Amino acid sequence: MSSLNNLTDKLKSAQTPFYYYDLQLLQATLEACRTAAQPYGFHVHYALKANFNARVLQLIRDAGFGADCVSGNEVSKAIEVGFDPSKVVFAGVGKADKEINEALDFDIFCFNVESVQELEVINSLAAAKGKRARVALRINPNVDAHTHHNITTGLAENKFGINQWELADCAEVLTKAGNLWLEGIHFHVGSQITDMNVFKSLCVKVNEIKTWFEERGFNLNVLNVGGGLGVDYYHPDENAIPDFAAYFAIFDRYLDRRAGQEVHFELGRALVAQCGTLISKVLYVKKGIKKNFLVLDAGMTELMRPALYQAYHKIERLEGEAGSQVLKYDVVGPICESTDCFGKEVELADSERGDIIAIRTAGAYGEVMASRYNLREAIRSVYSD
Ligand SMILES: *Cc1c(COP(=O)(O)O)cnc(C)c1O
Numbered sequence: 001m002s003s004l005n006n007l008t009d010k011l012k013s014a015q016t017p018f019y020y021y022d023l024q025l026l027q028a029t030l031e032a033c034r035t036a037a038q039p040y041g042f043h044v045h046y047a048l049k050a051n052f053n054a055r056v057l058q059l060i061r062d063a064g065f066g067a068d069c070v071s072g073n074e075v076s077k078a079i080e081v082g083f084d085p086s087k088v089v090f091a092g093v094g095k096a097d098k099e100i101n102e103a104l105d106f107d108i109f110c111f112n113v114e115s116v117q118e119l120e121v122i123n124s125l126a127a128a129k130g131k132r133a134r135v136a137l138r139i140n141p142n143v144d145a146h147t148h149h150n151i152t153t154g155l156a157e158n159k160f161g162i163n164q165w166e167l168a169d170c171a172e173v174l175t176k177a178g179n180l181w182l183e184g185i186h187f188h189v190g191s192q193i194t195d196m197n198v199f200k201s202l203c204v205k206v207n208e209i210k211t212w213f214e215e216r217g218f219n220l221n222v223l224n225v226g227g228g229l230g231v232d233y234y235h236p237d238e239n240a241i242p243d244f245a246a247y248f249a250i251f252d253r254y255l256d257r258r259a260g261q262e263v264h265f266e267l268g269r270a271l272v273a274q275c276g277t278l279i280s281k282v283l284y285v286k287k288g289i290k291k292n293f294l295v296l297d298a299g300m301t302e303l304m305r306p307a308l309y310q311a312y313h314k315i316e317r318l319e320g321e322a323g324s325q326v327l328k329y330d331v332v333g334p335i336c337e338s339t340d341c342f343g344k345e346v347e348l349a350d351s352e353r354g355d356i357i358a359i360r361t362a363g364a365y366g367e368v369m370a371s372r373y374n375l376r377e378a379i380r381s382v383y384s385d
Helices: 009-015 023-040 054-062 072-081 097-106 117-130 164-176 198-214 243-252 305-308
Strands: 016-022 045-048 066-069 088-090 110-114 133-138 180-186 222-226 261-268 276-287 292-296 316-317 326-332 342-348 357-361 380-383
Touching: 023 054, 023 243, 023 261, 054 072, 066 072, 072 088, 097 117, 110 117, 110 180, 110 243, 117 133, 117 164, 117 261, 117 305, 133 222, 164 180, 164 198, 180 198, 198 243, 305 342, 316 342
Parallel strands: 016 380, 045 066, 045 261, 066 088, 088 110, 110 133, 133 180, 180 222, 222 261, 292 326
Antiparallel strands: 016 276, 276 292, 276 357, 316 357, 326 342
16 A cells, blocks of 8 residues: 555545556566466466456466456457457357357357357357367356355356256267367356365366266366455455465366366456555545444445445545544445445544545456446546556
């Protein structure tokens, strides 16, 4: 935060709200991830949906990461920004024909396929183009991510992925389909996972399913274990960079892979969350009987995570003139919704109109979820350089 505190005077005169990106921290995070993955030869694709800000994407591309996309527009964006199509994967439970066709035209590395029906659709669209589509089956591992129920994706009867009892059907379609090539298997258990045992359980599952395929003569080139590594929302300064070494070590230790078999990761949040801060100004201070409210000029239209998943973000008041007495505030936005609240009973130094409030760890699933609800201004961003 010190770098932000030094900027307080500048920020005070800037038009708020906006996202502030610390590009040095982003670069350090990318470097840490790359260095930790390298000894094992692991490949990392960045999940674009976490943040597709142009400057952020450029740095990630320059660091050599691939791109994990969940829409046709993300696929085109990744390629437009300069990600190599041979490092682009396309997941998503509802890929439209148009999106599949475009991805086939780009010759992307792989479709992560989420149902038996989708396999058939991709096969026929590829046939029409005289192409062979590389696919990986996104299999529902039925592993509990121990994370918020709105961001868990790997339990049975989830809309995501193929269930294990459907694998025989998939194998049959793949054997007959002349325009598909099974590249590997794909898993994604959820997001903001901080318990490393979850990844250990995932490895056990991947080994089991990999064996199932190999016993049936499918030679898998790729084991894609998805993303989900969490970040420390409570201590953004002390823990600015996730422990990538510990994360990759789990997969190295518990995943059985034969020589030449590639392991792919799809990290989003862990790479970009800590480099982003939502900067806003206090518009009004309301002192009630039991509660004090700080009304900010930023709301759920700029950062939806608290309203959407009751997510915690550390809230700080940047140095200002107000007194040092600490009070408890409900920090709210201006939007006409009761869920438009960034935090309840947040302890902050006595605040007044015009103070700058920083909402930390907002680089992932922040700017990308901004909306124009209430006809709000489009969100802006400012960079540390
Ligand atoms: C969202 C998503 C990711 C990235 O998740 P993070 O928690 O941000 O790492 C990876 N893979 C798939 C398929 C996703 O949908």
